[in-house]
Amino acid sequence: MLPDYQLLRIPGPTPIPPSVQRAMSQPMVGHRSASFQELLSRVAPRLKPLFGTKQDVLILTGSGTLALEAAVVNALDEGEAALVLVTGAFGDRFRKMCQTYGLDTYVIESEWGRAFDVEEVENFLRQHPHIKAVFATYCETSTAVLNPIWELAKVIQQNSDALFIVDAVSCLGAVETKMDEWGIDILVTGSQKALMLPAGLAFAAISEKGWHKVQHNRRPRFYLDLSRYQQSLSDHATPFTPAVSLVMGLEQALNLIEEEGLEQVIKRHQVLKEMTRQAFKALSLPLLTSDKDASPTVTAVRPSQFKADDLRSLLRKKFGLTLAGGQQKLKGEIFRVGHMGYCSPLDVLQTIAAIEVGLKQLGMEIKLGQGTQAAEEVLIHDL
């Protein structure tokens, strides 16, 4: 194998664009300096279109989980009732957090690989008017499902007073997200997915309704206290020491997104999804999710003729190509291809061709080039 060669095709962390890498290599500055204040005041407003909100987007230093937890502890006090929609490992993480913090936690779990059933949630909410918040995962990374957040938002508004709290870690910046228009109350994400940065920054935006609840919530919190972040932001600052170099990188990542145009970024991810799915279909590999439920940022395959981890291991050892495996219930059952952020259609072509070689090496009877051909057809159709 060619040394020092690696292709990272997992659903986060994702590859870093060279110009973002360079931006992060700028000389360090103090986080209370005018220079950093200016950087922050340039960067923060530019996150709003990605969230689809006019609200402030708060910048926390921590992983995506920190923002998930911030949503839980800021929105809900002990004993309050919450509904968690579990469609995979990250929905399940919300469940664990709610239980950890002593919430009266209700769970609706879908079969892993499927989106939640909006009607089922609607019925549940009608029967449980005391629910104070609904937690859902936009892209469930572990199953490659994009949940219909836009539909659920409508249903919640029509049937409940509950806050709608959404984890968009593995898709925000790659899929249409209209927080204000749809009616999401707390929307959180992380830096290491479609935002093309290393992990280390988390982001949260809160609706007016959300802020009202947050400000009246007496649960103790300090580092996770989102009000502090909002207050600091109005002074172009962060309440605690921020990951300065990542904020430098964020500015360049936003430059790239704006240069391509958010609409085109979203369209590109649709093409990447379609290329990947058509390729796997052409190779007769069973997809975990239906076309309707599929995420534009990650695709999961549940092979029946070989072990998913054998393919992953072969591709990593022979070619330095890393795919993701399954998590929890799906461990060993699936492999996942990430195609978000700094990912070109040519990267998908390369990944598919490499997988074809890997499948042949595993003794599968496939026609070489057939998946690549299908992916190329999608790309050409879109050009």
Added chain:
Amino acid sequence: MLPDYQLLRIPGPTPIPPSVQRAMSQPMVGHRSASFQELLSRVAPRLKPLFGTKQDVLILTGSGTLALEAAVVNALDEGEAALVLVTGAFGDRFRKMCQTYGLDTYVIESEWGRAFDVEEVENFLRQHPHIKAVFATYCETSTAVLNPIWELAKVIQQNSDALFIVDAVSCLGAVETKMDEWGIDILVTGSQKALMLPAGLAFAAISEKGWHKVQHNRRPRFYLDLSRYQQSLSDHATPFTPAVSLVMGLEQALNLIEEEGLEQVIKRHQVLKEMTRQAFKALSLPLLTSDKDASPTVTAVRPSQFKADDLRSLLRKKFGLTLAGGQQKLKGEIFRVGHMGYCSPLDVLQTIAAIEVGLKQLGMEIKLGQGTQAAEEVLIHDL
């Protein structure tokens, strides 16, 4: 197009491995410091296996052309007779240099796209015993030809007293090179090809016979005086200010070559060549060179159904993929794919798949995936 995305598939400069990039970003040191002396003394001997020589490999700061010129001015005095074998633009550069420096210059030019004819050279040398040096290009980058240097070396030794001076800029480190065993007298190369560095360093090694001639050559030279470089090298130094960061990068590039193993590096380039050629054959694209004459580092295609530069332009604009065009006589006639240095088989698969998409966009009637399939078959056969 995805901004800040580029794939460089030209025959040099070639992509830089991340670890080499990092090595070049080390803090600057003085070129007369103990630290740089130690670096130079670690690095210089490790170039010898790549040249296939026990002689010193001299490190010059400049582009490959500097080393070519150094060979001319060190080996030959005004009025001496030289034979230049021109198989393309870089052979022609040797011709121009020889004429510039007032040598009695003889030229045997082959059809561009073909290797030189060893028998023809043999006959010429028998009839011209006063030839003092034969200049040849190992890989003629402009036509993607690998000339049979090993055969010619034998013929020169049997028929002449001439020095054998070889330009190996676009292949040394990627193809078998046995300077001592074959009998090359001056062998030169540059940093930006198979050595995986930016341009800026040039390298030269000289046989005992070559040194004898060089030391007795009274032609004036200063920066290009190779004797100065040899003398300095014995003091772990360079005669003039060297490109320090490139030497730092060179150490890591050599680490990578040694980690993979030179034999495997050479084998990988054979596979890259074979993958590329079989793909183009499967797509019915006319190759400029025969199988026998083809270089493992670059492949040239002479399309008849579309303009080479249209394909290049389309791939660059739509996908950020850069292929090389033709030079001089072949301008507009060919496109060239570089596959040397930091190039994985997966990079070839990606390039071929992208070219398929490009061909279709140009309205060519090809079967998508067919070239990729052929390349995959070569790769699988070799795994």
